[in-house]
Amino acid sequence: MCCPSGNCLGSISTGITEALNSGTVEKITADGPLSNSEQSSIDISATLADMSNLLLVNLPPNASNRELHGWMESRGIDTNSIRMIPNILAGMSTAVAELKDGTDIHEAIAILNGKKMRTQIVLVTIGRNP
DSSP states (O other), X not given: OOSTTSOHHHHHHHHHHHHHHHTOOOOEETTEEOXXXXXXXXXXXXXXXXXXXXXXXXXXXTOOHHHHHHHHHTTTOOEEEEEEEEETTTTEEEEEEEEOTTOOHHHHXXXXXXXXXXXXXXXXXXXXXX
């Protein structure tokens, strides 16, 4: 077991989310940390674009885009696109799903995270554009 709770991905994801929400993460450049005025002037458009993507892990190894789309849609989550990343050797797949405009990402995570797809318990967090 890699961590006491046995839920390493969840622990890492929770830690990153808490750090981002608390404002303790700062942008670092090759020249060092940015000043407060530079921090406040960072273009956040890329960050906002990332806020429309979900990262789904521990999917069945042979899950298809169509199956995942149907699984999400049956729970009221609409997507623009899904990119599957199969890993047959690990016995699971990963996917990045882009949510349709107007879909609340935090609500989507609350609805999908920890739910079963076939026999796999799916873990969901905010994803990034590849």
